[in-house]
Amino acid sequence: MTDERNYWLDKPENVSTLYRGLWALGAVLVLLDLAVHRHEESAFAELFGFFGLYGFVACVALVLTAKLLRRGVMRPEDYYGDR
Amino acid sequence: MIAEFPAGFVLIGAGLAAPLVPRALRGALAIAAPLVAFALLLSIDSGDRLEVEAFGFVLQLVRADRLSLAFGYVFVIATVLYAIFAWEARDGFEQPAALVYAGSALCAVFAGDLLTLFVFWEISAVASALVVWARGTKRAFGAGMRYMVVQLVSGMLLAAGAAIRYAETGSLAFEFVGLGTPGGALILAAFGIKCAFPLLHNWLQDAYPESTPTGTVALSAFTTKLGIYALARGFAGTEVLIWIGTAMTAFPIFYAVIENDLRRVLAYSVNNQLGFMVVGIGLGTDLALNGAVAHAFADILFKLLLFMSMGAVLLRAGTVNGTDLGGLYKSMPWTAGFCMVGAASISAFPLFSAFVTKSMIMVSAAEQGYMWEWLVLLFASAGVFHHAGIKIPFFAFFAHDSGIRCKEAPPHMLIAMGLAAALCIGIGVFPDPLYSILPRPVEYLPYTASHVLSQLQLLVFSALAFSWLMRTGIYPPEMRSVNLDFDWTYRHLGVRLGAGAAEAIAALNAAAAAALAGAAQAAGALARRHHGAEGLLARTWTTGGMALWVAILLAAYLIVYYA
Numbered sequence: 082m083t084d085e086r087n088y089w090l091d092k093p094e095n096v097s098t099l100y101r102g103l104w105a106l107g108a109v110l111v112l113l114d115l116a117v118h119r120h121e122e123s124a125f126a127e128l129f130g131f132f133g134l135y136g137f138v139a140c141v142a143l144v145l146t147a148k149l150l151r152r153g154v155m156r157p158e159d160y161y162g163d164r
Numbered sequence: 165m166i167a168e169f170p171a172g173f174v175l176i177g178a179g180l181a182a183p184l185v186p187r188a189l190r191g192a193l194a195i196a197a198p199l200v201a202f203a204l205l206l207s208i209d210s211g212d213r214l215e216v217e218a219f220g221f222v223l224q225l226v227r228a229d230r231l232s233l234a235f236g237y238v239f240v241i242a243t244v245l246y247a248i249f250a251w252e253a254r255d256g257f258e259q260p261a262a263l264v265y266a267g268s269a270l271c272a273v274f275a276g277d278l279l280t281l282f283v284f285w286e287i288s289a290v291a292s293a294l295v296v297w298a299r300g301t302k303r304a305f306g307a308g309m310r311y312m313v314v315q316l317v318s319g320m321l322l323a324a325g326a327a328i329r330y331a332e333t334g335s336l337a338f339e340f341v342g343l344g345t346p347g348g349a350l351i352l353a354a355f356g357i358k359c360a361f362p363l364l365h366n367w368l369q370d371a372y373p374e375s376t377p378t379g380t381v382a383l384s385a386f387t388t389k390l391g392i393y394a395l396a397r398g399f400a401g402t403e404v405l406i407w408i409g410t411a412m413t414a415f416p417i418f419y420a421v422i423e424n425d426l427r428r429v430l431a432y433s434v435n436n437q438l439g440f441m442v443v444g445i446g447l448g449t450d451l452a453l454n455g456a457v458a459h460a461f462a463d464i465l466f467k468l469l470l471f472m473s474m475g476a477v478l479l480r481a482g483t484v485n486g487t488d489l490g491g492l493y494k495s496m497p498w499t500a501g502f503c504m505v506g507a508a509s510i511s512a513f514p515l516f517s518a519f520v521t522k523s524m525i526m527v528s529a530a531e532q533g534y535m536w537e538w539l540v541l542l543f544a545s546a547g548v549f550h551h552a553g554i555k556i557p558f559f560a561f562f563a564h565d566s567g568i569r570c571k572e573a574p575p576h577m578l579i580a581m582g583l584a585a586a587l588c589i590g591i592g593v594f595p596d597p598l599y600s601i602l603p604r605p606v607e608y609l610p611y612t613a614s615h616v617l618s619q620l621q622l623l624v625f626s627a628l629a630f631s632w633l634m635r636t637g638i639y640p641p642e643m644r645s646v647n648l649d650f651d652w653t654y655r656h657l658g659v660r661l662g663a664g665a666a667e668a669i670a671a672l673n674a675a676a677a678a679a680l681a682g683a684a685q686a687a688g689a690l691a692r693r694h695h696g697a698e699g700l701l702a703r704t705w706t707t708g709g710m711a712l713w714v715a716i717l718l719a720a721y722l723i724v725y726y727a
Contacts, residue, residue, distance in 0.1 A: 088494060090562065100631050107624045110617065119614040122530035122538075132621035139546040140629035147421035148640045154648040155422070161646065161655055 107133060168214040168226050170274060171201035175243060175267025182260040190254040194263060198243035205236050221336060224276025230603040235273045235393045238461045239266060242385035242468055249472050249580035250378035258298035262382040265291035269386040273393050277336040278326035285322055289315035292387055295379045296371050304374040311371035318357035325350030341398035352399060358391025359442060360435050362411050366651035368434060373427040377475030380427060384467045388434060392441045392460050401448025409446055410537045412439030413544035419649060420551035424642050426484040426560060427474050433552040436544055437463050444525040447532055450604035455524025457602055462517035462591055466509035469584035473503035476573035477560055486642035491565030499573045500561040502581035509588040511553035511623060517588045520595035520610040546626045554630050559642060
């Protein structure tokens with residue numbers, strides 16, 4: 082198709098705007114910890130920004146571990162000989 | 165009597181009749197049958213029973229209580245949504261098989277005794293294997309065969325456990341079982357296979373992605389949730405389930421991150437979500453058990469929606485491999501939107517379904533002092549957003565533009581996805597109707613400032629981690645590959661061992677044959693030496709020689725006689 086529409090997300094600078102907006106949203110949510118006293122079952126979960134930090138670290142750890150896992154378990158697509 | 169008629173029979177009957185009905189009416193029949201079943205369910209109350217006598221037993225075909233009714237409602241809703249989504253799949257045997265499958269799962273949920281449960285357990289296993297085979301490919305056949313073997317093993321374990329139970333207690337009633345009672349361990353193993361416990365899970369990732377675009381939708385709804393239902397009835401409060409469930413939430417997500425087939429990614433996330441329910445059942449408190457049932461209810465709907473969106477992509481784009489997709493939001497904006505509703509629901513965003521269901525399990529785990537387990541569940545909650553909430557819509561609909569330009573999903577699929585999406589949001593925004601049908605009486609308020617804020621922090625920073633890893637290039641690219649999981653033991657090691665054993669047997673066989681042949685040859689040679697043409701015993705003797713031998717014998721005779 083030659084008469085392709087231009088989409089907002091096609092422009093890299095718009096994606097960057099989105100990315101920066103997400104960081105801003107994250108900052109606001111963490112700062113809200115100062116205004117809202119969260120009630121949790123354990124004291125450590127009530128620490129400032131606990132859930133934000135945990136979520137970020139958890140996901141980075143998840144991806145890095147999965148990358149390592151690939152070294153052990155990745156095989157060619159026809160490994161089981163049925164493709 | 166009419167009221168207690170087993171609603172599952174309506175679906176099984178419709179499935180069996182479907183091939184005989186004119187093609188034009190088949191789709192309507194598939195939609196009407198679950199609606200009739202739903203009406204039947206609405207007319208029965210907790211406490212209703214239907215008993216029949218068969219095989220010398222009193223069998224309880226219907227035992228309605230709040231637990232079975234909650235699963236019953238969501239099973240018929242799932243069947244309606246499947247029937248709309250699979251409107252065009254009227255020609256093959258998939259749709260009839262799916263109706264029989266749904267109906268038998270529904271009957272199993274209402275079974276009041278272990279024998280009835282076993283019968284419908286097995287019918288649903290066979291019917292669902294037919295749904296897998298409906299794809300018609302060699303891979304689907306193999307996966308369906310492995311799937312059926314695993315499901316039938318589950319049935320055998322259930323039958324063995326029930327038999328031991330009957331011999332020891334004289335009762336077949338399906339109530340609380342527990343690990344310490346006769347046959348309890350066998351029955352737990354049977355349920356564990358259906359719930360895809362760790363190491364018993366691979367049938368799920370194996371079979372679901374090999375089915376048709378519509379068939380996987382049906383498969384995702386019933387088998388594993390039947391397992392969860394049975395576990396909730398038989399093993400609530402069994403502590404070991406807390407650890408089994410915690411492991412289930414965590415380990416599949418590593419595989420989900422590196423898997424290329426997006427329907428297989430979803431299959432891993434089925435595993436992860438089941439883990440939360442298993443934890444809830446293991447905790448066994450009123451809140452946790454309600455959480456497990458509510459989460460099963462919500463999960464059926466958002467998993468249906470996610471598999472529908474990937475089914476629509478497979479239908480239109482011809483593939484669901486992350487490596488081949490990207491940029492599809494331009495061609496399939498509605499499907500992309502519905503997929504993101506499913507993604508937000510499974511990720512437990514506020515105003516979406518899992519936010520009001522999964523949190524009951526999390527809160528209960530923390531309240532009971534299972535802090536390490538709670539931390540793992542929190543890790544898995546971030547992880548599910550990462551691999552199902554972001555990865556699925558991102559690689560299918562956004563990422564780099566693959567250049568694929570296709571048609572939007574057909575209207576009937578969009579209607580089914582729209583209804584499922586509406587239910588996911590409806591439960592998230594108005595949780596009270598769902599709470600009112602849960603088995604235990606409990607007060608729970610999901611929308612507190614604490615809960616909303618902590619969940620949003622968790623999710624937004626998970627999204628930031630994903631974006632950061634993407635933009636820095638650390639995120640592992642999608643790759644065409646097979647990732648070895650526990651099924652390697654029976655798909656490769658077992659096959660190798662089998663082949664090795666066969667080779668060893670063949671070698672032994674050859675050696676034995678050679679030895680036998682050698683012995684036979686030696687015996688032959690011996691015989692030839694003595695009896696052959698030139699053999700000692702075959703020579704023609706001379707007359708003189710004969711006379712001499714006769715003379716010697718006579719002489720010997722005379723000597724012996726006179727001696």
